Amino acid sequence: MRIVVDRDLCDGHGMCEAMAHEYFQLDDDDVMHVLDDSPPESDRAKVHAAVQACPALALTLEG
Numbered sequence: 001m002r003i004v005v006d007r008d009l010c011d012g013h014g015m016c017e018a019m020a021h022e023y024f025q026l027d028d029d030d031v032m033h034v035l036d037d038s039p040p041e042s043d044r045a046k047v048h049a050a051v052q053a054c055p056a057l058a059l060t061l062e063g
């Protein structure tokens with residue numbers, strides 16, 4: 001499983017961080033960073049929820 005971010009769509013809402021702060025982090029300029037783009041299968045539900053929560057539809061889960 002791999003987290004893919006469409007940087008053109010992401011505008012720093014931070015919902016992803018709220019749902020899964022282990023994987024998504026906003027910096028001081030509200031730029032979101034993926035801390036680990038290859039989560040283990042055991043975290044699929046959590047990462048999937050974060051992807052779904054993005055209001056800009058900027059996140060995709062591959063695999």
Ligand code: SF4
Pocket residue numbers: 005009010011012013014015016017024032053054055056057058059
């Ligand atoms: S919720 Fe979506 S738009 Fe907001 S920071 Fe995360 S990926 Fe970007």
